Amino acid sequence: MAAPVEEEYDYEGLPPNFSLGANMLAGAFAGIAEHSVMYPIDLLKTRLQIVQPTPAAVQQSITRSILNISKVEGFRNLWRGLSSVVLGAGPAHAVYFATYESVKHAMGGNKGHAHEHHPLAAAASGASATIVSDALMNPFDVIKQRMQMQGSIYKSVPHCAKTVFRTEGLAAFYVSYPTTLCMTVPFTALQFMTYESLSKILNPSGGYDPYTHCGAGAVAGGIAAGLTTPLDVIKTLLQTRGNSKDLEIKNAKGLWHTAGIIYRRQGTAGFFRGLKPRIITTMPSTAICWSAYEMAKAFFIARNDRT
Structure with missing residues (x-):
């Protein structure tokens, strides 16, 4: 009688008993790594996207701008928030990647061999993942951007959360959520399609390859970030409106109303404020995110093989 043949699976397909908990741990690790490394440039992006950017943020180069902020406000302020x-990033990315893998599997994205290409499954998986994770992350993003503003009155994350809730209500944490989804759904769909496509081209075997994961992640993030910058500008204004002394900005009510304010005051160029730091932040961030996620996933798969 022939010996039973062990079931084979591709790296990207994950083993049948790959747990939701392991997937969420991999995602949480990726999220924290992604956001922490490039935080000072993200702070600069936020300040540039405010309708009246602070003088310290408006310099000839990103390096000079960051150095100027550090000199004027202190090095620690580059990390406020x-x-x-x-x-937020740990739980949000845990849910993000767990949803991504679940939807991708349900749509047949993990069927077949590693060389097979499933761009629609990747795009749908990414869009589904961001809808769920943004619902969790949006309040933390509001707090982050309030604390990134020059002269921020908030002493800590709990102080900021309590103050915003007391003065503006729960709605302040979600006023930008529809705009966030309008930005992150196409951003994520573009990013996942590009990442999956580049990964298939650069790494047709489908095995764990840190160089491919890093390079494909960076290119995918840069393309998606550039194309969705106008929506990111609108999101930033909505998330920081409560601290504005400008009544029109303070009363901004949604995507189209906010877009109108930006267009009347700064024209089309206003929608691309912070484009360079956004791309420069996103490329290494997504490279780190995908590399960290794939590394954690490979670790769990290797451990599964040993048991």
């Missing part, structure tokens, strides 16, 4: 990102 980071703890909000860490608190």
Whole structure:
């Protein structure tokens, strides 16, 4: 009688008993790594996207701008609000990647061999993942951007959360959520399609390859970030409106109303404020995110093989 043949699976397909918990741990690790490394440039992006950017943020280069902020406000201020990102990014990315893998599997994206290409499954998986994760992350993102503003009155993440809730209500944490989804759904769909496509081209075997994961992640993130910058500008204005002394900005009510304010005051160029730091932040961030996620996933798969 022939010996039973062990079931084979591709690296990208994950083993049948790959747990949701392991997937979420891999995603949480990826999220914290992604946001922490490039935080000072993200702070600069936020300040540039405010309708009246602070003088310290408007310099000839990103390096000079960051150095100027550090000189004027102190080095530690470059990291104000980071703890909000860490608190939110872990759970949000855990849910993000768990949803991504679940939807991708349900749509047949993990069927067949590693060389097979499933761009629609990847795009749908990414879009589904961001809808779920943004619902969790949006309040933390609001707190982060309030603390990133020059002269921020908030002493800590809990102080910011309590103050915003007391003065503006729960709605302040979600006023930008529809705009966030309008940005992140196409951003994520573009990113996942590009990442999956580049990964198939650069790494047709489908095995764990850190160089491919890093390079494909960076290119995918840069393309998606550039194309969705106008929506990111609108999101930033909505998330920081409560601290504005400008009544029109303070009363901004949604995507189209906010877009109208930006267009009347700064024209089409206003929608691309912070484009360069956004791309420069996103490329290494997504490279780190995908590399960290794939590394954690490979670790769990290797451990599964040993048991």
